[in-house]
Amino acid sequence: MSGLTIENISMRFDLPNGGSVQALKDVTLDLKPGELMSVLGPSGCGKTTLLNIVAGFLAPTEGRIAMNGHTVHGPDAERGMVFQQGALFEWMSVRENVAFGPRMKGEREAQYGANVDHLLDVVGLQDFKEKAIYELSGGMQQRVALARCLANDPDVILMDEPLGALDALTREKMQSLVLKLWKETGKTIILITHSVEEALLLGERLLVMAPRPGRIHKEYRLPFADLGVDQDLREVKKHPDYNKTREEILAMIWDMEEEIMGRTEESA
Amino acid sequence: MTILAIYVAIFIGGFFAVKYITASTQPKDYTSLKTVTFGDESAVRPNRAASIISIVTIFLLWGSFTGSSLIPSFLHAPAAYTGLGEFNYTVDANGQTDDATVTVNVHETDGEAAVPEVEPGDGFAKNDSISIAKYRSKLLRVDANDEQGRDEGAKIVAVNGKAIEPGGEVIVDFARIAMTPKGTLNIVPKTGWQMQPLYLPPPEKVASRLVEISSTGFRNSTLWEHLGYSLFRVIVGFLIGAAVGIPLGYAMGLSNWFRGWFDPVVEFMRPVPPLALIPLVIIWAGIGEVGKIVLLFLAALWIMAIAARSGVSGVNITKVHAAYSLGASKWQIMRHVIIPNSLPEIFTGARVAMGVCWGTVVAAELVAAEKGAGMMIMVASKFQNTDIVLMGIILIGVIGFSIDVLMRWAERLLVPWKGRS
Numbered sequence: 239m240s241g242l243t244i245e246n247i248s249m250r251f252d253l254p255n256g257g258s259v260q261a262l263k264d265v266t267l268d269l270k271p272g273e274l275m276s277v278l279g280p281s282g283c284g285k286t287t288l289l290n291i292v293a294g295f296l297a298p299t300e301g302r303i304a305m306n307g308h309t310v311h312g313p314d315a316e317r318g319m320v321f322q323q324g325a326l327f328e329w330m331s332v333r334e335n336v337a338f339g340p341r342m343k344g345e346r347e348a349q350y351g352a353n354v355d356h357l358l359d360v361v362g363l364q365d366f367k368e369k370a371i372y373e374l375s376g377g378m379q380q381r382v383a384l385a386r387c388l389a390n391d392p393d394v395i396l397m398d399e400p401l402g403a404l405d406a407l408t409r410e411k412m413q414s415l416v417l418k419l420w421k422e423t424g425k426t427i428i429l430i431t432h433s434v435e436e437a438l439l440l441g442e443r444l445l446v447m448a449p450r451p452g453r454i455h456k457e458y459r460l461p462f463a464d465l466g467v468d469q470d471l472r473e474v475k476k477h478p479d480y481n482k483t484r485e486e487i488l489a490m491i492w493d494m495e496e497e498i499m500g501r502t503e504e505s506a
Numbered sequence: 507m508t509i510l511a512i513y514v515a516i517f518i519g520g521f522f523a524v525k526y527i528t529a530s531t532q533p534k535d536y537t538s539l540k541t542v543t544f545g546d547e548s549a550v551r552p553n554r555a556a557s558i559i560s561i562v563t564i565f566l567l568w569g570s571f572t573g574s575s576l577i578p579s580f581l582h583a584p585a586a587y588t589g590l591g592e593f594n595y596t597v598d599a600n601g602q603t604d605d606a607t608v609t610v611n612v613h614e615t616d617g618e619a620a621v622p623e624v625e626p627g628d629g630f631a632k633n634d635s636i637s638i639a640k641y642r643s644k645l646l647r648v649d650a651n652d653e654q655g656r657d658e659g660a661k662i663v664a665v666n667g668k669a670i671e672p673g674g675e676v677i678v679d680f681a682r683i684a685m686t687p688k689g690t691l692n693i694v695p696k697t698g699w700q701m702q703p704l705y706l707p708p709p710e711k712v713a714s715r716l717v718e719i720s721s722t723g724f725r726n727s728t729l730w731e732h733l734g735y736s737l738f739r740v741i742v743g744f745l746i747g748a749a750v751g752i753p754l755g756y757a758m759g760l761s762n763w764f765r766g767w768f769d770p771v772v773e774f775m776r777p778v779p780p781l782a783l784i785p786l787v788i789i790w791a792g793i794g795e796v797g798k799i800v801l802l803f804l805a806a807l808w809i810m811a812i813a814a815r816s817g818v819s820g821v822n823i824t825k826v827h828a829a830y831s832l833g834a835s836k837w838q839i840m841r842h843v844i845i846p847n848s849l850p851e852i853f854t855g856a857r858v859a860m861g862v863c864w865g866t867v868v869a870a871e872l873v874a875a876e877k878g879a880g881m882m883i884m885v886a887s888k889f890q891n892t893d894i895v896l897m898g899i900i901l902i903g904v905i906g907f908s909i910d911v912l913m914r915w916a917e918r919l920l921v922p923w924k925g926r927s
């Protein structure tokens with residue numbers, strides 16, 4: 239079968255003092271090609287761990303990840319990743335960063351050049367392609383990271399709070415860009431965020447995770463991502479269901495946070 | 507003490523003078539008022555006027571206290587007394603007193619010591635004369651030629667009319683006249699405030715030495731050979747040290763076995779000052795080029811290894827993850843991520859290593875060498891050629907500073923992303 243399958247993933251980290259922490263417990267998920275899923279949860283719910291396992295940076299204690307039918311055993315170009323920040327190569331120009339994936343495959347300029355320039359156009363960085371990374375603003379750097387990931391043509395794009403370090407205005411523009419790229423490329427995308435609004439807007443499916451141990455708490459299917467493709471995101475936010483869902487999820491997460499705080503107080 | 511006081515006075519005076527002069531031209535903004543920038547280290551810029559005044563002050567003080575001909579003589583500190591001086595003394599021989607004059611010729615250190623000829627004069631005390639080199643003093647038994655001297659019970663009771671007794675002293679216009687317990691006069695001409703050339707030659711003497719040695723050479727080698735040999739040793743020693751140290755550091759940063767194997771060696775050798783290795787290296791390799799280069803190799807090796815190791819360890823793991831998920835192989839990650847990422851650290855290490863090597867080579871040449879900047883100043887000091895010593899120190903400083911400037915320039919050119927991620 240095609241798509242991404244997450245089967246009964248559990249992850250336990252050993253602590254230096256001999257104990258262990260159950261970061262994920264029995265997480266099972268199926269993603270069809272072209273699905274856009276956002277993952278939301280209080281801090282410590284294992285969402286980044288889950289993403290790292292899917293990317294292949296971590297091996298799960300139990301369970302397996304399957305991609306297009308074969309089991310995942312490590313990082314691969316079929317699963318691209320966009321990090322929050324700090325993942326660009328400062329010693330390369332913007333264009334060299336975007337062309338990194340194809341170059342590592344041994345492609346020549348003639349093969350990847352046109353596609354790289356097209357992607358730079360899409361993310362609006364054509365005028366900056368010869369600039370150094372440290373000359374760009376935070377939003378521009380994330381657009382480079384997006385373009386670099388797309389240039390490699392992965393089947394799944396994993397995003398680990400890619401917009402978390404950006405200011406509110408830049409963030410809104412970037413959210414539209416992500417939606418546009420999702421529709422144009424038809425990639426499967428998993429996006430981790432700690433912003434409820436972002437999760438609503440950028441989640442065709444929205445997964446709420448609960449902490450200790452990290453597990454799937456509830457899943458939503460939402461219309462907002464499809465609406466956001468053609469509409470202004472501020473219009474989408476006026477949708478009658480938007481606020482209702484937002485309140486519901488916020489309350490859910492607040493309850494979880496309070497439970498954590500309560501537990502910490504008891505133990506203290 | 508006086509010199510320090512003058513220095514501080516110029517420091518303070520210069521500050522207020524520059525402040526007064528620039529006050530009218532500077533805008534009164536927040537920066538000038540230092541209200542918001544106080545405590546902000548990045549807002550502190552060196553005041554170039556202060557730098558210029560500082561350098562001028564150093565040369566001014568140097569010239570002033572060495573009687574340099576480069577600065578007008580009214581700026582000179584009081585010089586040591588030279589020329590003729592006179593004082594008289596009074597002898598009391600059993601109730602009879604008589605005066606006689608002592609003529610002193612204070613001559614330049616390297617000049618002729620002509621004793622002035624004087625008339626004996628009348629009375630039983632006869633006139634004396636003596637010649638003393640600048641900065642020296644002499645004992646003079648003034649009663650030796652008198653008709654009634656110490657042996658006959660005569661005593662010197664006054665100098666220039668001021669009473670003196672054994673162990674006492676009288677200050678005359680050009681000298682201090684002290685009396686020993688036995689009654690001999692010790693004549694100490696005034697030394698002034700200027701330094702003796704033996705301790706500190708004036709700047710123009712150092713400059714003329716530079717011209718002289720750069721044209722005629724020193725100890726069978728030209729100046730450029732001396733400096734060139736020192737530089738050659740540093741560069742060769744550093745390059746071999748880097749060629750071994752950087753791969754070693756990479757291996758230590760990437761492999762547990764290498765890390766474990768070399769950690770004790772590197773951690774032990776790092777705090778050993780290279781100077782402490784000089785005796786061992788001389789025993790092993792002698793005082794020739796091989797010994798020097800081995801020493802500098804050892805000085806650079808550990809610094810470069812540690813720099814390369816921390817450059818590898820310091821790679822942000824997300825960069826490696828990103829490269830993996832973009833399909834890079836281990837070798838490609840090494841080539842395109844880990845090596846470029848470690849370059850800033852390596853450049854920092856190289857700058858430190860070059861500085862340490864330059865210091866070490868000079869020290870090693872001080873100990874034993876046939877050519878080199880350190881050997882030049884060591885030999886010169888044995889012959890009390892203070893001007894050559896000073897010239898050598900200045901040249902060593904200039905070269906050391908130039909090396910650092912060059913390394914920083916190369917750093918800006920080759921790793922422009924340093925400190926900007």
